[in-house]
Amino acid sequence: MKLIVTDDSDQRASDSDRDRVAAVLGEALATGRLTSVEHADRLDSAYRAKTVGELVPITRDLPDVAASGVPAAIEQQVIASQFSKVVRKGRWVASRHTRLTARFGAVVIDLSDAVLPGREITIETSAWFSKLIVRVAGNANVIDEGSSIFGKRNVTGGYQDDGPLIRVTGSSAFSKVIVTRGKDDWNLR
Structure with missing residues (x-):
């Protein structure tokens, strides 16, 4: 179901408005109308849009899809490592x-270049x-709600105006959990 433009195009967009646009985009990708x-x-443009009017042009050239009631955004994913190293970077x-899970890895x-599905995401460690190393964009707001036993937890927080909220939760033992922002010295290879 696409958004219909009315006199409310300056109205603030909600997460469900953005999810409806994401559903149209997902269907367009699945049917070959859009490249990856x-x-x-x-x-990315849909989830950064602040008004309903900014959402309309994103799907103007795509056919409508039936509303499924299921948000197009991936609600949960697990990235896990056991006795190895897993790296996710670039545009994803x-x-x-x-949930980030590591055992001896x-x-x-x-x-920083990922498409974030909404204004707030949670990273559970x-x-x-x-x-565990997480690099966030320079304008991200980071809140640390996790714990560590016999380890190191270094989360750079701070409030940035109008940036996404990254909430870091979970626990670690005999491990390092590091959240860093922007381009810095951490090697992500």
């Missing part, structure tokens, strides 16, 4: 809730004898 790059670019679609995710 076009899909990621348009999805993050989920609203991502490392998980590195870079959210679970590490044992491991290292």
Whole structure:
């Protein structure tokens, strides 16, 4: 179901408005109307849109899809490592809730170029004898609600005006959990 433009085009867009546009984009990707790059670019624009009027041009050239009641955004995903290293970087679609699990390994995710499905996402950490590194965009607001036993937890927070909210939860033991912002010295290879 596409958005219909009325006199309310200056009205603030809701998460459900953005999810409806994301559903149209997902169907267009699945049917070959959009390439994966076009899909990621348009999805990024949809989730960054502040008004209903900004959402309309994103799907203007695409056919309508039936409302399924299921949000198009990936609600949850798990990135796990056991005795190995897993790296996710570049242009990728993050989920609203991502669980990072490492056992005697490392998980590195870079959210600075990722498409974020909404204004708030949660990163849940679970590490044992491991290292978890999360890079966020320079304008991200980071809130740390996690804990560590015999380890290190270094989360750079701070309030940035109008940036996405990244909530870091979970626990670690004998591990490092590091959240860093922007381009810095952390090697993501």
